[in-house]
Amino acid sequence: MISGCKGGDSAAKNDQTIESAQKTDVKKNDAVSDKADGKKSNGKALLVALSTFKKDDNGKYVIPDKGELQILTPSDNGWKSEMIKDSESNVYHKALQYKDEGILSIGANEAMLKLWNQNDSKWSSKTLWHTTFGGKQNRLRDFEKADFDGDGNEDLAIATHDQGVVAVVWNRGGKWVPEEIDRQADMFVHEIEIGDLDGNGKLEIYATPSKPNTASGVEQGGGIIRFAWNGEKFEKSEVVHYDKRHIKEVLVADVDGDGKPELYASVEAQMGEGFKIEVPVDIVRFDYIDGKFVSKKVVQLAGERFCRFLTAGDIDGDGKKELVASAFSTGIHVIKQTGEGSYSDTVIDKESGGFEHATYMADIDGDGKLELYAADDNHGSINQYVYDGKKYVKTTINKRLVPKSAMVWNITTANL
């Protein structure tokens, strides 16, 4: 049963749904694979989570269609693309490999958590959680995996729309048990990050609730909340709150290399009437010091309204980590710490952009150095950036015919 769940009736319903889903066993869906040769690759692949759109009567790609998971695999003849299509959801927000058990996906409208597996080159899925939240939208928006209770099984923390639900889906020895750990009416929780910022050996969950988008974006408040496991339940506290700004992107990483992770946030612009940017995007760092969070501005992205992707890693091979901020309209920013509290900001590609501008760092080619992968939705391309010692060399590894026919929401990797 779902213990400590605040959902009441919906909790009972969720539990029932999961029971029936587990009894259903493997469901074929309408998964389509366009992989021509059906061979399994042996190396790492990129998992690209997408939503697709159909044309309306005016020929505009605005009607939500299927959620899709694109698997991009390097080969001697360039990157191979394979699509898993799912008509039960119209958005795939993210996919994560879960050990050798398969690929987990989260979708929206319908809100579904699925586990995908490949047999004889056909992908099929099992639904682990299918739920509604009682508002207008039912979206599983972001998730991360970690063993919160220390039982040896990795659990999932999931951000959802639009009733402020933060859920943990416990892995109880192979049985998946969802639990709502928070709920706030008419709130959108966009992002989950996990890390031990207080250094007590237990992982906390960081989540970003914000008020619904308005047409003007004026006075859309939000912040970061934190859930710390106390051995029995999660204790909620606030990291930061803004009345006129909000956060849809956070990152936990040890960028300064002192062995302790920091929390980074992309604080969206404070907007005035008529889409006037009163304060542009700030990248802010939060350190947990003596029981509270201390914030410091890293950089401000001049002229930028929002930045929905922060990643970190040593992308230029100098032994120190960089922070990469992929912004809506000002390109891909590589941010380097140049001293105590000082940072430089270099735009490596000002043409790349989009609402999400999903970005990921991975060593897919196996040379021991990270490559940067970014989804440029303005041009419908997925690009790789490799630092050659002087500059970032850009290679387009995938391009769709009609850029507006899809949106990329996330990029991760899997060993397939």
Ligand SMILES: [Ca+2]
């Ligand atoms: Ca666990």
Ligand SMILES: [Ca+2]
């Ligand atoms: Ca901790």
Ligand SMILES: [Ca+2]
């Ligand atoms: Ca570096």
Ligand SMILES: [Ca+2]
């Ligand atoms: Ca590499």
